[in-house]
Amino acid sequence: MNDATPLSRPGEPMPVQTIGIHTDTRDILDHARKDAKKRGFEDWLICDIDAHHIESISWHEIIQYIEDPVVKDNAIRYYKQRMGAPPYGLNGDFGLRYQSVGGRIPMSDDRRETVSETDVHRDVVLTQRAMNSLGIDYMVVFPTPMLFLGMHPQPEMEVWLGRAYNRFMIERILAADDRIKTLAYIPFNTPEEAVRTVREVGHHDSVIGFCVTSTRYKPVHHNDYMELYSVMQEFDKPIAFHSGYHWQDPSLMTVNRFLGMHALGFVWCNMVHMTNWILNGIPERFPRLKSIWVESGLAWVPFLMQRLDDQYLMRQSEAPQLKKLPSEYMRENCWYTTQPMETTHPDALKVTLDMINAETQLLFASDWPHFDFDLPSTIYDLPFLSEQAKRNILGLNAARIFNLDPTPRKKL
Amino acid sequence: MTEYHVGNIDDIEEGGRKLIQCGEDEIGIFKLDGELYAWHNECAHRGGPVCQGVIMKRVLEPFGTDGKVRTLQYHEHDTHVVCPWHGYEYDIRTGVHPGHSGIKLRKADLVVRNGEVYVEPERSTAE
Numbered sequence: 001m002n003d004a005t006p007l008s009r010p011g012e013p014m015p016v017q018t019i020g021i022h023t024d025t026r027d028i029l030d031h032a033r034k035d036a037k038k039r040g041f042e043d044w045l046i047c048d049i050d051a052h053h054i055e056s057i058s059w060h061e062i063i064q065y066i067e068d069p070v071v072k073d074n075a076i077r078y079y080k081q082r083m084g085a086p087p088y089g090l091n092g093d094f095g096l097r098y099q100s101v102g103g104r105i106p107m108s109d110d111r112r113e114t115v116s117e118t119d120v121h122r123d124v125v126l127t128q129r130a131m132n133s134l135g136i137d138y139m140v141v142f143p144t145p146m147l148f149l150g151m152h153p154q155p156e157m158e159v160w161l162g163r164a165y166n167r168f169m170i171e172r173i174l175a176a177d178d179r180i181k182t183l184a185y186i187p188f189n190t191p192e193e194a195v196r197t198v199r200e201v202g203h204h205d206s207v208i209g210f211c212v213t214s215t216r217y218k219p220v221h222h223n224d225y226m227e228l229y230s231v232m233q234e235f236d237k238p239i240a241f242h243s244g245y246h247w248q249d250p251s252l253m254t255v256n257r258f259l260g261m262h263a264l265g266f267v268w269c270n271m272v273h274m275t276n277w278i279l280n281g282i283p284e285r286f287p288r289l290k291s292i293w294v295e296s297g298l299a300w301v302p303f304l305m306q307r308l309d310d311q312y313l314m315r316q317s318e319a320p321q322l323k324k325l326p327s328e329y330m331r332e333n334c335w336y337t338t339q340p341m342e343t344t345h346p347d348a349l350k351v352t353l354d355m356i357n358a359e360t361q362l363l364f365a366s367d368w369p370h371f372d373f374d375l376p377s378t379i380y381d382l383p384f385l386s387e388q389a390k391r392n393i394l395g396l397n398a399a400r401i402f403n404l405d406p407t408p409r410k411k412l
Numbered sequence: 413m414t415e416y417h418v419g420n421i422d423d424i425e426e427g428g429r430k431l432i433q434c435g436e437d438e439i440g441i442f443k444l445d446g447e448l449y450a451w452h453n454e455c456a457h458r459g460g461p462v463c464q465g466v467i468m469k470r471v472l473e474p475f476g477t478d479g480k481v482r483t484l485q486y487h488e489h490d491t492h493v494v495c496p497w498h499g500y501e502y503d504i505r506t507g508v509h510p511g512h513s514g515i516k517l518r519k520a521d522l523v524v525r526n527g528e529v530y531v532e533p534e535r536s537t538a539e
Contacts, residue, residue, distance in 0.1 A: 011416035
């Protein structure tokens with residue numbers, strides 16, 4: 001401190017001294033809101049293609065939408081009679097219990113902030129608080145424990161719960177605010193029901209695409225899925241493969257640290273699906289169907305491009321539908337969400353963005369409120385992108401492929 | 413330069429912290445073993461509210477001469493504050509991330525006069 005006696009002012013104690021599970025989203029993200037204002041995001045369209053709510057908190061409401069009357073009754077009775085038990089029908093991976101790093105990131109454990117609004121669902125309010133703090137115009141909301149439903153031993157449970165969730169989202173969440181969007185849950189393990197779901201909800205304005213949760217042992221190229229892709233293409237709405245981990249996958253069972261399992265698991269499932277998607281020529285068969293690869297980060301893409309190109313040129317007869325290199329399909333026919341964007345090696349990130357043609361193929365995603373969430377500034381602050389590229393990634397690419405109005409709607 | 417009055421030194425609980433708004437700046441003042449440390453409430457990672465995070469001891473994993481491990485342990489002395497956004501941890505005494513010495517918190521000047529604590533924000537290089 002200077003030797004001269006400085007001017008002294010009273011410091012104001014901050015209203016939130018410690019951030020915990022009861023802290024308001026707006027207080028947790030206060031710095032994000034200030035950053036958004038500082039960077040002038042008011043006139044930037046910012047679309048967040050992957051954020052989450054914790055649907056299990058609303059499970060007693062979601063189960064009301066289960067079609068099967070017996071399963072519905074079972075779920076309701078279970079809810080009423082087994083207080084404290086896990087939500088009926090869900091098979092959420094036990095890794096979810098490690099998300100908060102032993103309580104170090106409280107919002108990953110729970111969010112018990114006060115919501116006094118009673119005219120809309122609590123999740124609408126929480127989503128609006130997050131959008132307004134992060135500077136988001138449109139936010140696509142995904143579930144959390146339901147991301148593991150593809151591993152459920154009862155494929156019919158994926159059908160009942162997935163379809164109930166879609167109805168809940170449309171009636172309780174999307175209807176309340178047209179800035180909130182979703183990609184409908186597709187019960188992919190049952191192709192006939194998957195098609196039925198697309199036909200039933202695909203026309204809804206706020207259902208801007210379809211979500212296949214990636215943690216599942218299903219070959220995406222199987223003939224059983226061709227009708228599904230055809231119907232999705234007719235709707236002109238993208239298919240998104242939302243990754244996740246499955247700690248009990250045999251290949252991950254030796255990884256004892258959550259961070260290692262998480263780093264690998266969120267990439268591995270999408271690497272497998274992408275490999276099958278490309279080598280079996282799905283982009284050739286359904287050239288107008290856009291595929292989006294969600295929440296695997298980006299570093300895996302150049303790796304897989306190089307691996308597949310190298311092998312393809314030696315074994316072209318095993319992928320005879322392809323008319324160009326695998327990497328070219330991955331660069332021209334596939335879209336990617338940013339989060340969790342690997343930023344610790346900037347030179348590698350620059351090469352990655354060049355290889356995936358980020359200017360047209362990359363979509364911003366926050367993954368709020370998960371522990372590795374990203375902010376719009378993660379893109380805005382990259383020194384090697386032009387302003388137009390940043391605007392494309394943060395919102396305009398999403399507006400194009402989801403047919404959204406590119407006029408910013410938020411107020412910071 | 414402007415300094416801000418935090419309060420009496422005894423107002424800050426041992427092992428605790430006090431967050432003060434200093435104009436545009438936010439500063440966290442921590443007390444460990446009677447010593448005070450002041451850091452800007454701005455994580456070096458993404459600018460998160462690091463000083464409002466959980467305070468925990470550093471985690472260690474000792475291994476024996478045979479190379480084997482058994483339990484994790486807490487360090488007796490090293491105390492961290494954890495950014496609630498993404499979990500970046502910092503030693504409260506040094507402001508340094510335990511996993512990478514190049515990742516540091518921004519220090520604020522701190523002085524105690526007649527038992528009263530004052531801090532002065534450090535101007536960032538951008539200003």
